[in-house]
Amino acid sequence: MGVLLEDRINKLKRRVDRMKENDTFFYLKTVENTSESRVLIDQKEKIMFASYNYLGLINHPKLKEAAIKAIEKYGVGTSGVRLLSGTTKVHEELEAKIAEFKGAEDAITYTSGYVTNLAAITSLYQRGDLVVIDKIDHASIIDGCILSGARYKTFLHNDMKSLEGILANSEEFVNKIVIVDGVYSMEGDVANLPEISRLAKKYNTKVMVDEAHSIGVLGKTGHGIEEYFGLKNTVDINMGTLSKTIPSVGGYIAGNKDMIDYLRHNSRPFIFSAPLPPVTAAVAKAALEVIEDEPERIENLHKNMKKFREGINSIGYNTGGSITAIVPLIIGNEKDTLNLCKMVNDEGIFICPILFPAIPKGTNRLRAHVLTNHTSQDIDKALDIFKKAGEKLGLI
Incomplete structure (x- = not known):
């Protein structure tokens, strides 16, 4: 027995509305200064961890x-x-x-x-x-x-x-x-x-x-x-x-x-x-x-990847088998994932949650993207924010 199209649409609408009511809808945000490691979103500066601009070429x-x-x-x-x-x-x-x-x-x-x-x-x-x-x-x-x-x-x-x-x-x-x-x-x-x-x-x-x-x-x-x-x-x-x-x-x-x-x-x-x-x-x-x-862009990206991944692992987050610029913070529960995302976004990191059905049920996560133009200070600040938020929510 099929599901009426309108019912499928309304089911998704209810999920989105619920996230918006809880201030945990992090998608379709208007991003300014997309070429930078720090961007303006909702008139607030945040460290960009949701970009595919790995080598910082957008503004080259x-x-x-x-x-x-x-x-x-x-x-x-x-x-x-x-x-x-x-x-x-x-x-x-x-x-x-x-x-x-x-x-x-x-x-x-x-x-x-x-x-x-x-x-x-x-x-x-x-x-x-x-x-x-x-x-x-x-x-x-x-x-x-x-x-x-x-x-x-x-x-x-x-x-x-x-x-x-x-x-x-x-x-x-x-x-x-x-x-x-x-x-x-x-x-x-x-x-x-x-x-x-x-x-x-x-x-x-x-x-x-x-x-x-x-x-x-x-x-x-x-x-x-x-x-x-x-x-x-x-x-x-x-x-x-x-x-x-x-x-x-x-x-x-x-x-x-x-x-x-x-x-x-x-x-x-x-x-x-x-x-x-x-x-x-x-x-x-x-x-x-x-x-x-400009091979130095790749060299610096590799350095940043190592620094962030080792740092986030030492804090206690589960990053699976990541060895690249994509570093997932696998949380599992959707509510915990959204709460963590809200907390770190409020503190100055722009990152998006990846939720079921985009990934298997029970493996909800935040997906961090490391960039070559992240400074050492950007990464240190991000690690500090993730640590404090994870401890406050009892996730690490």
């Missing part, structure tokens, strides 16, 4: 200059889809830069990271194929699997025995692929790429990695998960976003030239959607160049 002069030049040359949009009249020189330059950055033969861009995963999975895999995904892969990967019509199976998070159990019984499938997040967005841990690659070779399976949260974060120079593990050519399909560390909009797939050409002529989101505006493509290309030209 080179990116702003690239945007201005692109607008002056191309205006504010394109005249059609990429396949017809919507391809400009800057689109080609961006895709060439992405391919170079990822050590691939070619690349293709889409209008969002979400659409990119849908496009790749639905275009390359179909009924009769097998897609194997981590249980906590991003929603866009799951939706891509469902829309593709392929058989898809999930393995326990980062559990290589679980993965091998699936692959060992997959002889009937001609086309097989394992898809994982490089950095898991709710956990802050990293996919076990060396073992995934070994199993993929053993069972004649391709590998796709979503690097939304790993570009600019993983690896000594921020080139991502292969650099982090000291591997080369282990990923068949490199996916990433242009809207997190790279502060623009869109997503990309990088890989061998024949596959990319196939996507250009066969993926519906590419064929039937307007492309990235040239200005956003120019900004994304400039961001990739800055990542390579």
Whole structure:
């Protein structure tokens, strides 16, 4: 028996209204000075711990200059889809830069990271194929699997025995692929790429990695998960976003030239959607160049990640298996999670709660994002606020 649409809408409305009445609705806030480590929200300065601006590139002069030049040359949009009249020189330059950055033969861009995963999975895999995904892969990967019509199976998070159990019984499938997040967005841990690659070779399976949260974060120079593990050519399909560390909009797939050409002529989101505006493509290309030209940004991010993670662990919070710029403070109970969020926000930290059903029931959390432009004083103050709030609420 189905549930009336109006009832579903009203159920969510009641939950949101209840949070607003309790002053625990932390979403859809208007944020000023988004490029800084301290921002203004509701006319109050807060230390930003809810941003994807890991390398602090949003306000970088080179990116702003690239945007201005692109607008002056191309205006504010394109005249059609990429396949017809919507391809400009800057689109080609961006895709060439992405391919170079990822050590691939070619690349293709889409209008969002979400659409990119849908496009790749639905275009390359179909009924009769097998897609194997981590249980906590991003929603866009799951939706891509469902829309593709392929058989898809999930393995326990980062559990290589679980993965091998699936692959060992997959002889009937001609086309097989394992898809994982490089950095898991709710956990802050990293996919076990060396073992995934070994199993993929053993069972004649391709590998796709979503690097939304790993570009600019993983690896000594921020080139991502292969650099982090000291591997080369282990990923068949490199996916990433242009809207997190790279502060623009869109997503990309990088890989061998024949596959990319196939996507250009066969993926519906590419064929039937307007492309990235040239200005956003120019900004994304400039961001990739800055990542390579200014390695000190990655070095400082790694230093800040270590300082915050070790500090928050020493206080007594459960951060799971996080080793990256995403550091979850796993509380469990929704009420406790919201109370902690309210208390630290009141004291000067902007952070958002992640609640069921975005994550499994009973694992509600605050998700902290460490930035390269956090100062040592920012981190020390944040740790002090988290410590006092956690002790007052009896959580640590």
